[in-house]
Amino acid sequence: AQTVTQSQPEMSVQEAETVTLSCTYDTSESDYYLFWYKQPPSRQMILVIRQEAYKQQNATENRFSVNFQKAAKSFSLKISDSQLGDAAMYFCAYRRVNSGYALNFGKGTSLLVTP
Amino acid sequence: SAVISQKPSRDICQRGTSLTIQCQVDSQVTMMFWYRQQPGQSLTLIATANQGSEATYESGFVIDKFPISRPNLTFSTLTVSNMSPEDSSIYLCSVGQGTEKLFFGSGTQLSVL
Incomplete structure (x- = not known):
């Protein structure tokens, strides 16, 4: 079974600064998808960014970007x-290709932004 | 993106009772899923809701405890049966649409006394 590990339970960043959230995963598959979801206090899960494993180029969405290191099985935001x-x-979440849309999620990182 | 309405938003229930959670989508979708998020934990997939057939359950989840209906391509229900305090969680409906994207409802916060 695939596992997703987020080693930082909490992170803090000052407004206007940059922060990196880490994620590692374990898989024997060569092709898969990786995602970052955001869950504000409203509980709504919001897709932030996705990466296809076969693409070497790191995904970017406005202020959000990933550092995808396939050999190291690392996917930081x-x-x-x-x-x-x-x-x-x-x-952070992982999905095998051809497994439907079901995702394996990490335990999450709580991000605090201070003024 | 799909708009997902989930009801109720929250509920407080007594031990031994059952609660049915509804998920309504504003468009027809092929795949619908139910996830559980226990306090302070990540999301765990309960089952895939299949239209016209029995749901497909993940390891550790059974139909008697979490019966699921999917009468059409826009609606599904999840029932949490014979509840105990350990069932206190957020239950989220999600749908798959388009290019591998998974969208979520805002969840049902369940507390069992």
């Missing part, structure tokens, strides 16, 4: 120019 609205739980 970088948030630039942090805003107060970025405060939330962030979950």
Whole structure:
């Protein structure tokens, strides 16, 4: 079974600064998808960014970017120019290709943004 | 993106009772899932809700405890049966749409006394 590990239960960043959230995963598959989801206090899970394992180029969505290291099975999320609205739980998730949409999630990192 | 409405938003229930959670999507979707998020924990997949057939359950979850219905492509229900305090969690409906994207409802916060 695939496992997803987020080693940072909590992180803190000052507004306008940059923060990196780490995620590692374990798989024997060569092709798969990786995701970062954000869960604010409203409980809504919001897709932040996704990466296909076969793509070498790191995904970017505005202020959010990833550092995908396939050999190291590492998938970190970088948030630039942090805003107060970025405060939330962030979950890293893994999905095998052709397994439907079901995801394996990490335990999450709570991000605090200070003014 | 799909708009997912989940009801109730929260509930407090007595031990031994059952609660049915509804998930309504504003468009037809192929895949619908139910996840559980225990306090301070990550999301765990309970089952895939299949339209017109029995749900597919993940290891550790059984139909008698979590019966699921999916009468059409826009609606599903999850029942938490014979509840105990250990069932206190957030239950989330999610749907798959488009290019591998999974969308979530806002969840049902369940507390069992």
